[in-house]
Amino acid sequence: MGKLDYAERQEDRKERLEGAADRARSDAERAFASSDRIADAIPLGQPILVGHHSEGHHRRDIARMRNGTSRAMERLRDAAEYERRAAAIGKGGISSDDPEAIAKLTTQVETLDGLQERMKSANKLVKKGDRAGLLEMGFVPARVEQLFQKDFMGNLGFAPYAITNNGANIRRIRERIVQLEAAAKRTPMETIIGAGWTLSEDVDDNRILIEFNTKPAAEIREALKRGGFKWSPTRGAHIRMTSNGAIYQAKSILGIPL
Numbered sequence: 001m002g003k004l005d006y007a008e009r010q011e012d013r014k015e016r017l018e019g020a021a022d023r024a025r026s027d028a029e030r031a032f033a034s035s036d037r038i039a040d041a042i043p044l045g046q047p048i049l050v051g052h053h054s055e056g057h058h059r060r061d062i063a064r065m066r067n068g069t070s071r072a073m074e075r076l077r078d079a080a081e082y083e084r085r086a087a088a089i090g091k092g093g094i095s096s097d098d099p100e101a102i103a104k105l106t107t108q109v110e111t112l113d114g115l116q117e118r119m120k121s122a123n124k125l126v127k128k129g130d131r132a133g134l135l136e137m138g139f140v141p142a143r144v145e146q147l148f149q150k151d152f153m154g155n156l157g158f159a160p161y162a163i164t165n166n167g168a169n170i171r172r173i174r175e176r177i178v179q180l181e182a183a184a185k186r187t188p189m190e191t192i193i194g195a196g197w198t199l200s201e202d203v204d205d206n207r208i209l210i211e212f213n214t215k216p217a218a219e220i221r222e223a224l225k226r227g228g229f230k231w232s233p234t235r236g237a238h239i240r241m242t243s244n245g246a247i248y249q250a251k252s253i254l255g256i257p258l
Contacts (some may be wrong), residue, residue, distance in 0.1 A: 017086035024079035028072040035068035036142060065146060102184075105177050112170045119158040119166070122147060126157035189247055192256060199250055201242060208246045209237040210254070223253045 118137070125133040126147050134144045147157050189208070191200040198211045210229060227249035229238040240246040251258055 014086045017082045021079045021082035021086065024075045024082060028075035028079065031068045031072035031075065035065045035072070036140075038065050038068070065142075066149065066151065069146065102177055102180050105173050105180070109170055109173050109177070112166055112173070116163065116166050116170065119163050123157040123163075183242070192254075194254060194256070197254060199254060199256070201247075203242075206242050207235075207239045208242050208250055209235060209239050210250055211237040220253065227253055229253075 122134060122137060122139070125131075125137070129148075131144050131148075134147065135141065139147070150156055151159055153159065188203050189199075189201040191198065193199075196213045197216075198209075200209050200211070201207070202209060208229075210224070216224070224238050227240070228246065229240045229249070231237075232239045240249070248258065250256075
């Protein structure tokens with residue numbers, strides 16, 4: 001098989017990342033299932049019987065349940081990161097190149113907003129000791145009992161860092177929506193032709209292109225690399241996704257007045 005061209009290599013990388021995301025989600029599902037099996041074996045509402053012969057086993061089961069849940073959450077975070085990296089390649093997922101990116105990101109924010117409110121509401125009920133209220137929210141009995149078990153930092157319910165991290169993700173995605181909306185209104189850059197090079201913007205492909213008449217000097221190639229530009233054999237140009245930063249870097253490298 002001949003050497004893969006740029007687009008094929010990117011597609012191959014995207015498929016590998018999506019495969020890794022699928023495996024991570026499968027790991028998370030198995031960890032959740034294992035935790036649930038342990039929970040199902042504990043009678044609903046059964047407290048730890050201090051001094052009873054079952055105390056040690058009960059405490060180990062709780063620790064295994066919490067570790068399993070932590071493992072599941074970790075693998076879900078891994079899956080999300082793999083999916084983010086796959087989407088950044090530009091083919092599928094919520095990429096800036098996707099014409100529906102703003103709509104998809106808006107849906108993502110709405111989902112995370114719902115999760116934020118769910119965690120906060122659950123914590124209020126935990127603070128009140130309201131198990132019935134948690135059941136009404138849709139939590140299964142085993143999960144309700146988990147929420148009343150302290151984690152390694154002594155927290156009951158959803159840990160403060162989980163709520164903080166989710167809030168940070170919401171803010172990050174909202175900022176990205178604002179950036180995409182601003183980019184959609186931006187006037188495309190005019191093509192600039194210099195001594196041995198052409199700087200242009202491909203609006204349809206959402207890319208800034210720098211084309212050289214001959215192979216640029218080593219120091220220019222290094223500057224392009226530092227500036228985030230990559231060589232595209234299919235385009236015969238050094239390219240980078242369109243942004244104000246990309247235009248700034250391109251002009252700086254080519255010595256165009258800013």
